[in-house]
Amino acid sequence: MDVRRLRMLLELSRLGSMREVAEELGTTTSAVSQQIAALSRETDTVLIEPHGRRVRLTPAGRRLAHHAVTILAAVEAARLDLDPGAEPAGTVRVAGFATAVRRSLLPVTANLATDHPQVRLRIREHEPAEALALLAADEIDLALTYDYNLAPATADQTLETRPLWSVPWSLAVPRTASVPHGDAPEVLAAFRDRDWIVNSRSSADEQVVGILASMAGFHPRITHHVDSLELVQDLITAGLGIGLLPAHQPVLPDIRLLPLTGPRVELRSYAVVRQGHKLWPPVALVLDLLATHATSSGREAGRKQEK
Incomplete structure (x- = not known):
C-alpha cells in the first residue's frame, strides 16, 4: 500500500x-x-x-x-x-477540560509555534467522559482528563495514560459560615443541612461529596448542577448552596475555602491516548511537552509553598 x-x-x-x-x-x-x-x-x-x-x-x-x-x-x-534533525509534522486533535487546556495545553501551543511550527493543534473543550468517547471514536488523538483520588477512574487497557499534575480541593462556603474544626467528614457534617452544588457534565465531584458525606453519616442534598467554577462561586455568594473548589483558586470576597484533610481531596489530571498512538511523532512531541511543563510547574509551585 x-x-x-x-x-x-x-x-x-x-x-x-x-x-x-x-x-x-x-x-x-x-x-x-x-x-x-x-x-x-x-x-x-x-x-x-x-x-x-x-x-x-x-x-x-x-x-x-x-x-x-x-x-x-x-x-x-x-x-x-x-535523520534525527527532521521535524515532526501534522495536526494533533485534542479534547480536554477547561482547566487543563488553560494550565497545560496553552503553554504548549506557544512552544509549538516557536520551536515546532509544523505541528498544529485542534482544541475542543470537553469533560473526561466526553473526551474519552471522542478518543474511542478516533475523533481526537489526545484527551486531557481528570479524576479524584477518592473516585479514581476505571482503567482501560486500550488506552495509555500519563499523569500530569494534581491539585488539592477545598470546601467552598459563605464567608459568614461558622468554621468547623476537624478532618473532612467532620467539616462536611457541619453543613449537612445545606444544599450542594456539583458539576453538570461529570459525576466525579458528586461521587466525592457522596463519599465524604457518607463518612460523616449523612446523605448530601444535591440541588444544583453547573459546569463553570465561576458560576459555582456566584451560587455560593447568592446563598444557594456550597460545593468543592480548587484549594488555591482565587475566590470572591464572600467565599471561604475550608481545607479538607483525613482524607485529603485531590483532582488528578492525565494525558490519554489510544494504545500505540503515542508513537506518532506529533503526538509524542505534544505528550513530552505536556509532561515537561507539568514537571516544571510542579517544581515552581513547590518553591512558592516553601517560601
Missing part, C-alpha cells in the same frame, strides 16, 4: 472532508479523491461512502485508518532515526 495514500485516508478520518485534507497536505481536492480511490482499488475494499454533500469512511475505511496510525508512525520513526 502506498504510504502517501494511507496518510490521506488517515487525514480524512481526522478532518472529515477532502477539502480540508487537501489544505492540510498542500494539494487539491481532486488529487485527494483520486488517491483515495486508488487506495480503494489497491485494497479491493470500499473505503468511503457518500454522507450528505461530504463523504465519510466506511467501517473498513475506519479500520484501515486505525492501522495507518501504526504504519505511518513506524515510517516516521524510521525517518527520524535516519
